[in-house]
Amino acid sequence: MKTILIILITLTGQLAWSQNFSGKVTDEQGQPLPGVTVQNLQTGAYSHTDFNGVYRISESQIGDSLKVSLMGFEKANLVLSENSNDIVLSQKTISLDGVEVRRSIDAQSIFADVNLQTNPVNSSQDLLRLVPGLFTGQHAGGGKAEQIFLRGFDIDHGTDLFISVDGLPVNMVSHAHGQGYSDLHFVIPETVEGVEFSKGSYKADQGNFATAGSVSFQTKDHLDQSNVKLEYGQFNHRRLVGMLNLTPQKSGKTDAYLATEYLYDDGPFESPQKLGRFNALAKVTTRPGQDDKLTFSSSYFDSDWNASGQIPQRAVNSGLITRFGAIDDTEGGATSRLNSTIAYDKALQNQWSWNSKAYYTYYDFELYSNFTFFAANPVAGDQIRQKEHRNLFGAETAFSKETKRVNYEIKAGLRSDLIRGNQLARTQNKTLTLENIYLGDINETNAFVNLDAEISAAQFTFIPGLRLDQFLFNYRDNLGSGSPMNSDQAFLASPKLSVVYQTEKNQQFFIKTGYGYHSNDSRAAVQNFGRKTLPRSFGADLGSILKVSDKLLINPTLWYLYLQQEFVYVGDEGIVEPSGRTRRMGADLSVRAELAQSLFFDTDFTYSNARSIDDPAGQNYIPLAPQFTWTAGLSLMDFKGFSAGLKTRMLGNRPANEDYNLVAEGYWITDANVNYAFGKIKLGVQVQNLFNTSWNETQFATESRLRNELNPVEEIHFTPGTPFNLRTTLTYSF
Template sequence: MQSPTYLLKKKSAFLFFAFLFFTQLALAHTITGYVMDENGRPIKDVYVYHEPSGSHTHTNNKGFFKIDDVEEGDELMFTRLGYSAFAKAVTDESEVLQIVLSRSSVDLDAVNITNEVDILNTITEADLEINPVTSSQEVLRAVPGLFIGQHAGGGKAEQLFLRGFDIDHGTDVAISVDGMPANMVSHAHGQGYADLHFVIPETIENISYGKGSYDKSVGNFATAGHVDFRTKDFVRENIISAEIGDFNYQRFVGLVQVLDNQNTSAYLATEYLTFDGPFDSPQNFDRINLFGKLNHIADNGDELSVSVSRFDSEWDASGQIPQRAVDRGLIGRFGAIDDTEGGETSRTDVNLNYETSLSDNEKLSTHAYYSRYNFLLFSNFTFFLEDPINGDQIRQQESRDLAGVDAAYTYTTNLSDHQLDLTAGVRLRNDRTEGSELSRTLNRRSTLENIQLGDINETNTSAFIGATWYLNDFLIDAGLRFERFKFTYKDALTAQYDTQDQSESALLPKLNFNYKVSDDLQLYFKNGIGFHSNDTRVVLQQTADDILPLSYGSDLGAVWKPVDRLIVNTALWYLFLEQEFVYVGDAGIVEPSGETQRYGFDLGVRYQMTDHLFLDSNLNYAHARAINEPDGEDFIPLAPEWTATGGLSLRDYKGFNAGFRYRYIADRAANEDNSIVAEGYFVSDLNVNYDLTNNLRLGVAVQNLFDIEWNETQFATESRLSTEAESVEEIHFTPGTPFFIRGSLQYRF
């Protein structure tokens, strides 16, 4: 039997430790606060770290944060890319902290690997800070693994390549700006046509992207991936700049803040560009952009953004030329067979985003947009193959009204003491075109024959639900997306009035996992079913089963930070498609490709060598094949196999900023049996800027630094010249820009 003294001591010890435990609880508090910049604007996605416990959180769009179990005297650390780190000791648990962060040079040490923030998009944000985009081409090249090529004057949308896809102008990658879609469904030139020339590069704040069909909130066109460009809510300094270069290149940009206070900001931006290019027949490219944006954050944290833009351009083009014409000396590399190609395009946009907190646990985001779009393009790909007298020039044109609304609701709760985010969203988009046309023409003046002419009305309704569970170091994200399409076409070439229509739906599950192995390593496994959408004119020529062929994909990847200023990201991926119907707008025909599969890997490295010197590199491999074709005849034309981008950058060093950039694409099959090969290239660019004063910057930029001979875009095309009796199928190409230098002068105030 235990003595009374022993029992008394045991009871006293229990009471003592209980006292310490409850005292500890009493001393631990929930700390809240706001993080602002030097002008009082909220900063979101600031990493708030509590060192004693290792817990952390991030600020929301109001700059607000809340972190538990903090004792008096504990220190909180605040870090955000592009801002100086700040430490704050908690001295009064009842105080709502007001933290001010100062802008600073980029430091990759501030990039934190957590499940709450998409680390790959943070890396891209760092890339933009280090290498700001200054041209419409660089806008797209900022996405790792995304390759582009221009092949019909400066006004036509770029051709895109990603993960073993020749995406044409946007067929399999969803592109948006502030949530407003850039891809045009059932476009006169091809499904998904995405012309980003309406974006002024200097207005871009960051880029959000994802590869594969794993995001429950993204639908149409996101087969290979999706990209959303976000414009600035405000400008930190007004900018007026002028650039002049070879080939009559001139570009003028203005970016001016017109309203600026703690709650409301507004700015205007404009761009004018003219460029003849290196071609024997000048392309006479001329473009003007206007953009205005107002952003308001109410005292309760509700945020409203309204933007309006206008874009106009026109150009001439030398088109793609056949290799044999250059080899025979009929034309030079920058010559033309038909130099009457070219076009005009314009776009007017109104875009509204509104975000509100319904309660501490509920958030609602709403979005509405409208675009008025006009497109006119003259092309000649086959020269005299179809019409040996007049030639094969074609005209493609349309006028379009595009409107849409969407909303997303998020409810945050706990499941087994771990945060659970429940989300739901809906979206409605309607595209109506007038006079979608494909016609044979002569010299841009005479209409020889209407091949297709009609009006398109396409409606896409979608909804999604999802749950994201933050289970310690695990993140589980599950979602289900529903897509519904209605396609309507009024054919103007039929003798009797007839409206054709068809509808189809798809149900698309997603399941993703993140595992934070340590503060320096994150693993992820993403899975999802998407779809390859089709042009209205394709749909109405196919059975219902073929309207929305599905895609099945997976990514297994890692993000690793072995040392403070080195970040490595890797991914192995696989993608299977049931069908790839392609509407060839240049011919008005449908080309089915059957089942396809692609697999490969991505590798990215970011290394900050010193406070001012940065190294980055991306290497991408893709194996793309048609499944049901014989070996050796199963190549997917123009699908890139090996691509690489990267460079060396100098930032804020004694007034200097500079960058050396490279891009590489390997040889690839131009047709199904690889008998025609599109040659690869390695091209380097250089830019150097020097701040003459605090307000005045002088710059020089050089494209194709080593003046190599390269072909920017290439196609295996059957064509016939006016002097030939028989047609020939071979590479037709648009030559890449030779050594091209331009100077710039920028005034900031």
């Protein structure tokens, strides 16, 4: 009895003295800092600041010491008191000692964060390459979305990778050029502040296309100062970026800025690509109170270009054209995109949060290509046009709650794509329409609900999740007179479960599992092909994140991914290409090291084995699936005004067809940069392909016919990679 009484008194004392505390973390300019790690050094309790820089920490009492840390800022300690528990962090040179391995499924994103902090980003390709192991390639004059490679996937332009910017989806369903088409060129790279990525589909908020993974970019809410950047380089490259802070007062209540970008580039081609691009972004963020945040942004993007297209190896070998020549130099296109988003975040009572957003996109697309030259039409050629006009609407709302042992979130949302004039036509010289192959209207709607939870038990965190998706597909064939809308619908439930074991020394071990999917194109979904509209994927990751010391981060992972049915709508031909069941497995290794003050090393290695399950051995290779990739870099940050970087990337040989008798040859490319800042001015030099390597950026096994040939020939067609390319930059801040 006496023992029980002592225990009750002890527990009562703990409850009496243990309290919940809150405070705000800001930088020296008064700007709130989200994502700051706050840990009680006495009890081990931890928290992270929210959208307004506010933390809420339990299991604490007056006099406890809090450790406050965020990469890019000096660490700080705070002693809890009855009065204000706010704290100001001072910026410092980037250092890995400020990196905390979090007890969450998103912890791997710190590797992309380090990349963003230590490597210059000047293009959408640079943005995507922030993800460890992700490679890109351009094959249509710089204006078309990049081809993407990740985890044994030739993702084409986004079929198996979900991409978003500030919650706005980039992937286009039922696109005229191909399912999941993701053109990231509407993003001004200098406005990006953060990136989160996930490989596999292990989070319930990951929906369509998130089979190989997902990437989410966040743009800045605030500019520290205004600046103008001028970039000039070889091949008539010109780029001008302006970023204007419209609220220079340090109130922390309202922030607004305007960013614009103009780019022109002819490329190394004999027929200049004449790539022109204009971007504008306006963003306003206001915080009416400590618990509220309202964000509005609007952006506009417009681009047009010419292209030399993919050329056959035999034409180069015979001397008919050079590596930078063309069989049909009338390819090219034009596209534009207008985006508007509004988001509201609210911290409610009892540690509840409410987050809502709505978005709208108006999108135009027109692309001219010629892959087979004179195989179908020996006189006029095989040029095609793909075209569409799209209105995209979406909204979602989420409620989440943090408790001592359980965090959970429920989210519901709706996305609707209204596509008019979705066209595939045969054309000549971009001026004459020879034949309409497909012309129709598409209405596609996706409604979803997802539930996420994080359940802590000692050093384990269990992360179950469930996503429910309902799709409605409608397609009207406008080539048939009075054709009605053909419809189909599909429902899918995708369960997930991950387990994270976190030590006290910034070490995390995890196993992640989950079902995902990629949807079929509406044009195929409404036809009775006997194919699944929403084929499942199932994946598993086993790995760890080890902060071996204050200066070294390591992330090894073994993974597996199964696809119930792999197919995409091939917009170039207007058909669906199913390839049955597939499986992929492999290993990833990422390392980030701080070799000395301001000197960083990074490397990422991936191995993937990708095979078709239903085809016999030797004929079951998945075309263009990467097998080996490797990147490595050295970065010098802010050393006496200097910063510099040396980055190399290697993509190994890949099968170009199912039996591997055609090889897409690998490459090894090195880029470099050096910058010097003095006062308000920063000068920079960038070199692409430092050693002037002759390489092929993208390659395909294609059957084509040249004008003087009797029969079509199947062989490697490619777009040449950029040769040595020197650019200089001048940035003035004010």
